[in-house]
Amino acid sequence: MSVLRTSDLSKRFGKVQVLDGLNLDVPEGSIYGLIGANGVGKTTTIKVLMNILKPTSGDAEVLGVDSRKLSPGDLARIGYVSENQEMPDWMSIEYLLWYLKPFYPTWDDNRATELVRQFNLPLDRPLKHLSRGMRMKAMLTASLAYHPRLLVLDEPFSGLDAVVREDLSESLVESAGETTIFISSHDLGDMESFASHIGYLEGHHLQFSEEMATLIARFREVEILVEPPSTLTTSPEWPANWLRPQSTPAVIRFIESRFDPDKTRNEIRRRFGEVLNISFNPMPLRAIFVALARSTSGERA
Numbered sequence: 001m002s003v004l005r006t007s008d009l010s011k012r013f014g015k016v017q018v019l020d021g022l023n024l025d026v027p028e029g030s031i032y033g034l035i036g037a038n039g040v041g042k043t044t045t046i047k048v049l050m051n052i053l054k055p056t057s058g059d060a061e062v063l064g065v066d067s068r069k070l071s072p073g074d075l076a077r078i079g080y081v082s083e084n085q086e087m088p089d090w091m092s093i094e095y096l097l098w099y100l101k102p103f104y105p106t107w108d109d110n111r112a113t114e115l116v117r118q119f120n121l122p123l124d125r126p127l128k129h130l131s132r133g134m135r136m137k138a139m140l141t142a143s144l145a146y147h148p149r150l151l152v153l154d155e156p157f158s159g160l161d162a163v164v165r166e167d168l169s170e171s172l173v174e175s176a177g178e179t180t181i182f183i184s185s186h187d188l189g190d191m192e193s194f195a196s197h198i199g200y201l202e203g204h205h206l207q208f209s210e211e212m213a214t215l216i217a218r219f220r221e222v223e224i225l226v227e228p229p230s231t232l233t234t235s236p237e238w239p240a241n242w243l244r245p246q247s248t249p250a251v252i253r254f255i256e257s258r259f260d261p262d263k264t265r266n267e268i269r270r271r272f273g274e275v276l277n278i279s280f281n282p283m284p285l286r287a288i289f290v291a292l293a294r295s296t297s298g299e300r301a
Contacts, residue, residue: 001027001028001064002025002026002027002028002061002064003026003027003028003030003062003063003149003150003180003182004024004025004026004032004049004060004061004062004150004180004182005024005025005026005060005061006022006023006024006045006048006049006058006059006060006061007023007058007059007060008021008022008023008057008058008059009021009022009023009024009045009048009055009057009058009059009060010022010055010056010057010058011041011044011048011053011055011056012056017204018041018044018204019041019044019045019048019055019204019205020203020204020205021058021204021205022041022045022058022201022204022205022206023205023206024045024199024206024209025209026180026182026197027180027197028180029176029177029180030180030181030196030197031172031173031176031180031181031183031194031195031196031197032180032181032182032183032195032196032197032198032199033183033184033185033191033195033197033198033199033212034046034182034183034184034199034201035184035185035186035188035191035198035199035200035201035285035289036200036201036202037202037293038186040201040202040203040204041201041204042154042155042184042201043082043154043155043184045184045201046082046152046154046182046184048060048067049062049067049152049182050062050067050078050080050152051067051068051070054068055067055068062074062078062150063077063078063149063150076103076104076105076106076146077106077148077149077150078148078149078150078151078152079143079144079146079148079150079151079152079179080143080151080152080153081136081139081140081143081151081152081153081154081156082154082155083154083155083156083158085139087127087135087138087139088127089126089127089128090126090127090128091126091127092123092124092125092126092127093116093121093122093123093124093125093127093130093138093141094123094124096127096138096142097112097116097141097142097145100142100145101145104145104146105146106146106147107145107146108145108146108147109145111144111145111146111147112141112145115140115141115144115145115171116141118167118171119134119137119138119140119141119167119171121134121137121138121141122134132159132160133160133161133164136156136160136164136168137164137167137168140156140168140171144171144175144179147178147179148179149178149179149180150179150180150181150182151172151175151179151180151181151182152182152183153172153181153182153183153184153185154183154184155184155185155186156168156183156185157185157186157187157190158185158186158187165187165190169190169193169194172194173194176194176196183195188284188285188286188289189284189285189286191285192212192284192285192286195212196211196212197209197210197211197212198210198211198212198215198285200289200292202292202293207292212285215285215288216282216283216285216288217259218257218258218259219255219256219257219259219282219283219288219291220255220256220259220264220280220281220282220283221253221255221256221280221281221282221283221287222242222253222254222255222256222264222268222278222279222280222281223251223252223253223278223279223281224251224252224253224268224272224275224277224278225250225251225275225276225277225278226250226251226252226272226275226276227275227276228249228250238254239267241256241257241258242254242255242256242257243255243256243257243291243292243295244291244294244295252272255283255291256280257291259280261280264280265278
């Protein structure tokens with residue numbers, strides 16, 4: 001079942017097109033990471049899903065409900081934490097949790113207490129006196145205390161130190177069994193450590209959406225050693241799935257975005273004949289993202 005779904009979703013601000021034909025499908029129980037460069041529409045996508053913004057055209061569904069028709073009962077099953085989320089700064093953490101409890105029928109005092117202890121939150125301290133990391137922990141505690149079916153996080157790791165990011169990541173993984181988590185983030189190292197699915201937003205729509213394991217498996221940095229001088233032509237027609245190709249008289253390098261050990265090796269030998277050596281090197285998510293971001297549209301995966 002899809003917890004979040006968009007169909008041909010578009011959003012325009014005046015003459016500026018931010019989303020254009022976005023088709024998104026987030027399976028239940030997943031930790032889905034939405035990645036992309038600044039300004040590509042990640043936050044806009046989330047705001048449309050949360051009914052903060054209205055779509056220009058197309059459809060968006062949350063928990064099977066049109067995002068424009070989310071009821072208070074629907075919202076009581078959704079947690080939402082934004083990077084720039086406004087909070088009542090005069091409230092203490094304890095007062096905030098007490099204030100929010102009546103709005104959520106599934107509020108769990110034991111879970112709230114557990115999260116407060118896990119995050120070492122100072123209950124009596126006003127929100128305005130909290131560090132950015134503590135504020136994020138307080139917001140996450142308030143969102144997880146009622147066992148939401150869906151948790152939406154917009155850039156939760158931005159500006160946080162490594163220890164705080166690790167604490168937040170652990171709490172998300174612990175909650176993943178009962179909660180579908182949809183998260184946008186530039187912290188690709190953190191995303192790689194716990195996300196089960198990845199969507200890459202670029203050019204106003206998704207370039208791909210797939211399981212993390214499948215994504216990591218299909219990308220390789222390829223290096224080919226040839227007997228110099230290489231017989232490579234000056235303007236070769238590279239396969240569309242070979243990204244950022246480079247060549248010298250002795251070495252050919254590219255990023256394979258549809259890696260298959262046998263098929264890739266056979267294609268290399270078909271093009272270059274017998275070579276001295278071929279190496280296939282796995283790539284972390286950050287390297288994959290950079291390769292995609294720097295590739296031309298004709299070289300996209």
